[in-house]
Amino acid sequence: MNYPAAVARLTKLLGIRTPLIVPPMAGVSGGALAAQVTNGGGLGFLAHVHMSELPLARSLLESKVTESDTLPIGVGYLAWMLDKLPAKEAESVLNTALASNVQAHWFAFGNDLGRWIRYVRENAPQGKKTPLIFVLINSVEEAVRAVEDFKADVIVAQGIESGGHGGDYAPPLSELLQTVLDRFAGSSQLPIIVAAGGLANGADIASQIARGASGAVLGTRFLLTPESKYTDAQRQALIAARSEDAVRTMAFDYARGTTDWPKGVDGRGLRNDTVSDFEKGVNLEVLQAKFKEGIQRQDQSRFLVWAGTGVGSMNRIVPAKDLVQELHLKMLEHLKDTA
Ligand SMILES: Cc1cc2nc3c(=O)[nH]c(=O)nc-3n(C[C@H](O)[C@H](O)[C@H](O)COP(=O)(O)O)c2cc1C
Numbered sequence: 001m002n003y004p005a006a007v008a009r010l011t012k013l014l015g016i017r018t019p020l021i022v023p024p025m026a027g028v029s030g031g032a033l034a035a036q037v038t039n040g041g042g043l044g045f046l047a048h049v050h051m052s053e054l055p056l057a058r059s060l061l062e063s064k065v066t067e068s069d070t071l072p073i074g075v076g077y078l079a080w081m082l083d084k085l086p087a088k089e090a091e092s093v094l095n096t097a098l099a100s101n102v103q104a105h106w107f108a109f110g111n112d113l114g115r116w117i118r119y120v121r122e123n124a125p126q127g128k129k130t131p132l133i134f135v136l137i138n139s140v141e142e143a144v145r146a147v148e149d150f151k152a153d154v155i156v157a158q159g160i161e162s163g164g165h166g167g168d169y170a171p172p173l174s175e176l177l178q179t180v181l182d183r184f185a186g187s188s189q190l191p192i193i194v195a196a197g198g199l200a201n202g203a204d205i206a207s208q209i210a211r212g213a214s215g216a217v218l219g220t221r222f223l224l225t226p227e228s229k230y231t232d233a234q235r236q237a238l239i240a241a242r243s244e245d246a247v248r249t250m251a252f253d254y255a256r257g258t259t260d261w262p263k264g265v266d267g268r269g270l271r272n273d274t275v276s277d278f279e280k281g282v283n284l285e286v287l288q289a290k291f292k293e294g295i296q297r298q299d300q301s302r303f304l305v306w307a308g309t310g311v312g313s314m315n316r317i318v319p320a321k322d323l324v325q326e327l328h329l330k331m332l333e334h335l336k337d338t339a
Contacts, residue, residue: 024077029050037321057071078108106134155192157176173197177193200218202327246307268307269306270311274287
């Protein structure tokens, strides 16, 4: 079947077969996950903290790419981490991705995204395809900045349902997507928007497309792949979890000492004793000590498992490439039903 026009814009821009993107996930998405998603026909991102795995990603890609070709994966940056580094060090992170000719750069969660986006554009290798810029947004105001100020190629509209970090002020995904679409309706700058947050299966992807998205971003679903960096115990916790177990909290950031996120950002993960102790106001040192010990023992009642609200219907571990293909076929079935 032919894709709707909005989807075709994305698949053409990225040269992908299916409008499915697996986001950069710090601690989770390294070279193997990014490469296998791309091998399946979507676009895989590697989180910048796993940048040393770019050569691994290159070696796993089935369509062989030479050093001078565009590498068909993306790299995503937690911009607040770049903000914290001395300028030269932050630039060297970006330079590593630029030197590998990655296809796309994804920016999220920083106070000065424009600075880093400008750096990527100004330092992109000469004579190559211009790298594409993805910007994650949690509100219509952020979408306007991403389009008008940053000239983003793709906007990632991340709703409140999403796993991992996000703005605690984000509306539900369907509402966010609709307000962004309405804001740009009829505009000459109609952005390419992909939908993120709580999506679990092919029907979910099709429904975002039916609502006007150009594609979908699935993070939590890809934690349940052999290629993700989650441990077996974390995967088992995901399989056992219900949707309502995935709660927004800063408990894990306090427990592990990562509290430099921009204002209004928290994370959605599986509720356990770390969260309830945090809510009860348990002493921070005690919380941190129990958390550390919990990780060593792989104790579900203490460790950290990020998860979106779609987790309740996820119960199988599937290799990433197969999962992309499975989601693609299910999405097509549902798109046909709604056509
Ligand atoms: C374990 C995990 C780590 C994440 N890390 C990042 C990250 O490093 N950068 C980022 O922009 N988004 C990150 N996200 C959020 C994703 O970009 C995406 O918005 C989210 O996964 C979508 O919701 P879902 O998990 O319900 O599919 C992370 C999500 C998860 C589940």
